[in-house]
Amino acid sequence: MRSPLHPLRVQALNQAPVRSDGAHVLYWMTSARRLGWNPALEQALAWCRHLGRPLLVFEPLRCGHRWATDRFHRFIIEGMADHRDRCAAAGVAYYPYIEPADGAGKGLLAALAEQSCVVVGDAFPCVFVPKMTAAAARLPVHAELVDGNGVLPIRAAEKAFDRAYDFRRFLQKRLPEFLRGRPKADPLAGLAKTPPAAVDPHITARWPMADIDRLLAPGGLAALPIDHAVGPAAMRGGDRAAAAALAAFLPRRLPAYGEERSHPDSDASSGLSPWLHWGHLSAHEIAWTVLDREGWDLGKLSASTSGGKEGWWGVGASAESFLDELITWRELGYGFCHYRPDYATWDSLPAWARKTLDEHAADPRATTYSLDAFSAGATHDPLWNAAQRQLRETGLMHNYLRMLWGKKILEWTRDPREALLVMEELNNRWAIDGSNPNSYTGIMWVLGRFDRPWAPVRPIFGSIRYMTSGSTLKKLRCKGYLARWGGGAEHGATQTSLLESHDA
DSSP: OOOSSOGGGEEEOOOOOOOTTSSEEEEEOSSOOOSSSOHHHHHHHHHHHHHTOOEEEEEEEOSOSTTOBHHHHHHHHHHHHHHHHHHHHHTOEEEEEEOSSTTTTTTHHHHHHHTEEEEEEEOOOSTTHHHHHHGGGGSSSOEEEEOOSSSSOGGGTOSOOSOHHHHHHHHHHHHHHHTSOOOOSOTTTTOOOOOOOOOOHHHHHHSOOOOHHHHHSTTTTTTSSSBTTSOOOSSOOSHHHHHHHHHHHHHHTGGGHHHHTTOTTTOOSOOOHHHHHTTSSOHHHHHHHHHHHTTOOGGGSOSOOSOOSSSSSOSOHHHHHHHIIIIIIHHHHHHHHHHOTTTTSGGGSOHHHHHHHHHTTTSOOSOOOOHHHHHHTOSSOHHHHHHHHHHHHHSOOOHHHHHHHHHHHHHHSSSHHHHHHHHHHHHHHHOTTOSSHHHHHHHHHHTTTTOOOOSSOBTTTBTSOOOOHHHHHHHSOOHHHHHHHSSOHHHHHHHHHHHHHHHO
16 A cells, blocks of 8 residues: 555564455554544555555553553543544544453454554554563554654654754754644545445453443543542543634634743743643644744745754744744654663663763752652742642643642752652652653653753852742742642742752
8 A cells, every 4th residue: 555654753673474365444542632633544445445454443541650640541531522523524443442451451442453454553662562562463454653742753764863953953964854744634534425334242341342432421430440539621622622722722722832931920921732642632733733823934934054043943032932842842852762761760860961960969858858749849949849739630730830740859859869759759749741751751851861061060060050939929929829739829939948048
């Protein structure tokens, strides 16, 4: 079959044959959980046209993941409700499956593959997904993974980059090739009306389709063996909510993004990361929507490949800044996770960072906190507590404060290895966009990844970049943020002076 995608986006998982007499083409939706702007779905539909077979969209959800919670399950299931409705309208078979117990879904993919012509899945370089998708190599039919993670295919880079500057230079050389086309906004539009794929009733008897409406009803998740202490976030998951969030960001916050996003009181960050992480929103859609809004075309790209982060796109300053975050920094992290399977470990840090942190690991700490105290936001620092409270209650944390949050954990734990474990646990348990390559970029940046040595050498930090709450309060507008998340404006103002004294 002639694929509609660039060869670097498609990776064969096995040498098994395509079974032309199979009942359907199976799209195994695991991380690109969306029906638009989805290269994997386009690839599956290309197989459908080539073989003359219908499509079956199979979307499973595990319950045995270390950080499986009501927060994450509900967000994903809300997306499933959107997919069910859109597939029904398009005449496409949709099979949502949610494990009622750890391991209950074992064997389901293989059973579906037995009746399939070909299996197309999503590539994703983080947490348990690479190991899970690699296991699909044992399927009895041809299986392939499609990388729809970023505007640049991950395999185009061929290595992990250690600095954003170097990766940006590479992007400026290679990215134009991948900007000459874009994924389809709605690949299901205009499908010929044919009988949808049918799932063998023996399969659905053993692995019943999820009752989405029941699970979304009050108390619907209570019977699942997941962490119920982390409640659902106020934001809704799914394609529709993602589209609404993007539409709200463009006119209200994008114009101020470049100058205002670091100020907690400005609310100028995009807020799109939850839908990006769970695949309800595509980086392609965000980038092209911003570029179209700016009246952009390829002729506006700078010819420079010097790695400069301003002026390369040929759009407004705020849009330039946003695209650098969306593409350079986001895809830097995705590539690192792909090429460094040890991305979450101490040994993946730069040698200079490990050396300086080890040299200062035994330095006295004025204050240390337990994981429970960190989780509860029960430290002496009201700004840190406010950031943690925002994370617990909403699943989000202001982007700048996330950096400070990590730096203080490094300062308030017994050693840097413990700091790494605490950051990972807090982020991946509470953040709706946790367990993501971007999460590990942020966590490991605190410990020196994608950064450089800084002077002077300090206790605990060594030559790792240093940040304080006192300096943050002086530099950024935080009064409204503290009033909302820190226990009131009066409390926040009183504690500011204490922080300045403590940081000094």
